[in-house]
Amino acid sequence: MNEAMKSLRTLQKTMYGLNYAMCVIDYDAQTVAPSESSAGRGEALEQLSSLQYGLIASPQMPRLLAEAKQGELTEQEAAEVRELEKHYKQISCIPQEEYAAFSNLTSNAVNAWEKAKSADDFSIFAPYLEKIVATRRRFAHLLDPDKAAYDVYLDQFEEGLTMEKCDAFFAELKATITPLVQKIAAKGCQPRTDFLEGSWSIDRQRELSAQVMELMHIDPAHCILGETEHPFTSGFYKGDVRITTHYHEQDAASNLYSVVHEGGHALYELHNADRLVGTCLAGGASMGIHESQSRLFENYVGRSLPFIRCILPKMAELFPEHLEGVSAEDFYKAMNTCKPSLIRTESDEVTYCLHIMVRYELEKQLMAGTLEVAGLPQAWNALMKELLGVDVPSDAQGVLQDIHWACGDLGYFPSYALGTAYAAQIVDAMRRDLDLDKLLEEGDLAPVLDWLTDRIWQYGAEKSPEWLIQNACGAPFDPKFFTRYLTEKYSALYEL
Amino acid sequence: MNEAMKSLRTLQKTMYGLNYAMCVIDYDAQTVAPSESSAGRGEALEQLSSLQYGLIASPQMPRLLAEAKQGELTEQEAAEVRELEKHYKQISCIPQEEYAAFSNLTSNAVNAWEKAKSADDFSIFAPYLEKIVATRRRFAHLLDPDKAAYDVYLDQFEEGLTMEKCDAFFAELKATITPLVQKIAAKGCQPRTDFLEGSWSIDRQRELSAQVMELMHIDPAHCILGETEHPFTSGFYKGDVRITTHYHEQDAASNLYSVVHEGGHALYELHNADRLVGTCLAGGASMGIHESQSRLFENYVGRSLPFIRCILPKMAELFPEHLEGVSAEDFYKAMNTCKPSLIRTESDEVTYCLHIMVRYELEKQLMAGTLEVAGLPQAWNALMKELLGVDVPSDAQGVLQDIHWACGDLGYFPSYALGTAYAAQIVDAMRRDLDLDKLLEEGDLAPVLDWLTDRIWQYGAEKSPEWLIQNACGAPFDPKFFTRYLTEKYSALYEL
Secondary structure, eight states: OOHHHHHHHHHHHHHHHHHHHHHHHHHHHHHTOOTTOHHHHHHHHHHHHHHHHHHHTOTTHHHHHHHHHHSOOOHHHHHHHHHHHHHHHHHHTSOHHHHHHHHHHHHHHHHHHHHHHHHTOHHHHHHHHHHHHHHHHHHHHHHOTTSOHHHHHHHHHSTTOOHHHHHHHHHHHHHHHHHHHHHHHHHOOOOOOGGGOSOOOHHHHHHHHHHHHHHTTOOTTTEEEEEOSSOOEEEEETTEEEEEEOOBTTBHHHHHHHHHHHHHHHHHHHTSOGGGTTSTTOSOSOHHHHHHHHHIIIIIITTSHHHHHHHHHHHHHHOHHHHTTOOHHHHHHHHTOOOOOSOGGGOOHHHHHHHHHHHHHHHHHHHHTSSOGGGHHHHHHHHIIIIIOOOOOOSTTTTTSOSTTTTTOSSOTHHHHHHHHHHHHHHHHHHHHSOHHHHHHHTOOHHHHHHHHHHTGGGTTSSOHHHHHHHHHSSOOOTHHHHHHHHHHHHHHTTO | OOHHHHHHHHHHHHHHHHHHHHHHHHHHHHHTOOTTOHHHHHHHHHHHHHHHHHHHTOTTHHHHHHHHHHSOOOHHHHHHHHHHHHHHHHHHTSOHHHHHHHHHHHHHHHHHHHHHHHHTOHHHHHHHHHHHHHHHHHHHHHHOTTSOHHHHHHHHHSTTOOHHHHHHHHHHHHHHHHHHHHHHHHHOOOOOOGGGOSOOOHHHHHHHHHHHHHHTTOOTTTEEEEEOSSOOEEEEETTEEEEEEOOBTTBHHHHHHHHHHHHHHHHHHHTSOGGGTTSTTOSOSOHHHHHHHHHIIIIIIITSHHHHHHHHHHHHHHOHHHHTTOOHHHHHHHHTOOOOOSOGGGOOHHHHHHHHHHHHHHHHHHHHTSSOGGGHHHHHHHHHHHHHOOOOOOSTTTTTSOSTTTTTOSSOTHHHHHHHHHHHHHHHHHHHHSOHHHHHHTTOOHHHHHHHHHHTGGGTTSSOHHHHHHHHHSSOOOTHHHHHHHHHHHHHHTTO
16 A cells, blocks of 8 residues: 555545544434533534544645555555545635534534524524524535535536526426326325324334344444434444334334335445445445445335335234234235325325425525525425425424524425435346346345345445446436335226 | 633633533434444544644643733643643653554443443453553553552542542541441441332432422523433533433432432533633533532532422422421431441442442553553452452442443542532631521522522532632632531431
């Protein structure tokens, strides 16, 4: 290994320590931290961010990167250099104090968002979001004054993504989804869901979570399930990945699909190649690819008839009062009811991307400066009416439902739609090699995990999203797989 | 503020961020982390320790300290300089890699200790402890080649403490305790404890914990109670202090006194002056002073008759099947049974310091190199027989019971005995100003908290242990207060 590369490896190890610390602090904040502790946490995160900045944007970084590239590099080393260069470019144009202060701001913003959501009072969160939007716009200008601010962030979450591409992608989705939703509504009948009503013991939901994680081969010695307001995954390193869920006593599906969704994220990181540990390549290739794995498990596994055939008897043992006499077909239909609703994370596969489009449109306007934070709730409600046809009764069930903006993540949401569409194409490719339906019905997920490890998970961020899709599917990304899947699945379900 | 002092303030803020991170990582490890995640955590801690080292032992530190001292300094600034100088001296003679690697070692050692304790297999922990002892001896030699290794660490936990002083202190305690234990044994009768037997609902023990914390004015918005194998306190900063307990279904006293003990630690840090936040003075003055506060609440408050008069009705409501018809005097006597036993944290006030002496003797020998780790269980059992007259049935209930050595803390244990004795003198002084018994019986702890805040808690590490004792008690430390307290309390209890 050349000397510069050795220095870059040492630097990545230090970055690993700081990233690890920031992940634990964030996990602690969202799981157990006392309610009035965000001030000191924000301060600590500011200090750690400043150290992180000092490492990545250090004056010797350009020289080290240039020297490393002049030497012989393995494929992995070249990828590390590429990623470090990207980080350097993204960070070094921002002043250190402002970069560090942003961590402090978002840490306190998450605390304010939690309070705002639980009090259903947007005004508690608004001043934080205003600062976040202003800072993000300023940073974008520093990063690339010639580029639209939102394009700067779309590219950070998914390399090469732009508003132009997003507009085309969403237009294509909408062309399928809107008529589909209309046809389903016109059909005027919905499957029975009476057995979903009533109370689902949270203790037994916890047992179900453990069974689902076992079925997914998620080893509790390396991955635990916590409970939070908003489910998420945090990978400290491949030997310690945390997922969380939220239990609702009136709704068993919410936890079930949270566990399967976050479990998909977790499996990705748990199956990174060992050689990536401690490097900047550990984790996922992009948020789009990451969401493709979670959405793959949530929808293409979790909401499929074969998987429901496998899991329903286990659920019926835990919840006989709900599920005795309910057939797999009944449960499958109930889990795939298409009905415009308020909450993204609980929405069906057809309307899900409409929820994303609402956020995408609003982010575009916030970043362009054509929408003020003060006008956000109204704009949210109007778009929900326009795209989903629903009336939003409260900000808690509206603009305050997601944590992402509080975390400073503007430009993340399109990853969910992109990931969902990636997943359709990946599953299509997987079916050429595996009898997926049979495996799911038998609860034998090991071959699925092996297939994904081999083609995607092992690589972390070593390969680009494009490379991974091409490698897994033998073709570049095409949203047709997703629109076709939706049309076929829901035409059959609703006998259109 | 002079320029050097400004630089030192900035540096302390960065140290605050790193300390905060290491506290959270440690808290996470002991509360929720998955069982097989210590490798990556150890790596992260090694990196953070290395950064910490780079800050404290930086080449410009001696210059900054010297320049700061040449300028005008407030009392607080002078204390900061004094503490930073101490840290610099303690760390800079150790090579950076070795200092950092020790964090990794102890992180993995804690994991091994947990497994060893639960499997009752000392051999799982032994290789880690061997490395810890060897490293501590090597570090001590680097710190001061002319000083006995154990004296180096005694001084780190309690400035000025030496084996000579400890020997004299423990000899004085022993001269009171051993005859007292013998007289109590000779008396041949014990108070009734039948009502302590049987099962104590853990859910209701949790409720009791919350009531006790409320009584102690511990604000749950700033201090939460977790559950761990070994109870502890971790102060992230004065706005976020974590305490933990362990619930035993067969033993309600264990949790009760863990909460009161750790609550005492927590109150100390929660009442640091605001001006100390983010400086190296936040926290406690020494481990001895810290333990004086926890032991003060555990024993002089928690095990006193007036406090039991206050808390028993609350407990009887939660546990009527145990406590109906039990008088405060009965409960007081049961909570103060003097009986040599196996577990330090559950031992009575009389025999407690004998448990400390066992550990003190063993640490002395380990640090002197006259005892090998392999011989530790045997030596432990022999000393327990000699000092307490008990036979140790298993290493889990013997040498493996405490976490401290796994954390690398050799020299910590004497702080417990010292703190216990400090507390006797502090309570004696407090009684001159407050009608303590009346306040405790009425459950009115606010004046006690104010008294301790005023004299001790506000100062953090700004003042030395000696100064604090003198300030609180109007006289230097004298163990007589403790031996007199023990003799009087237990002579009355056992009618000697």
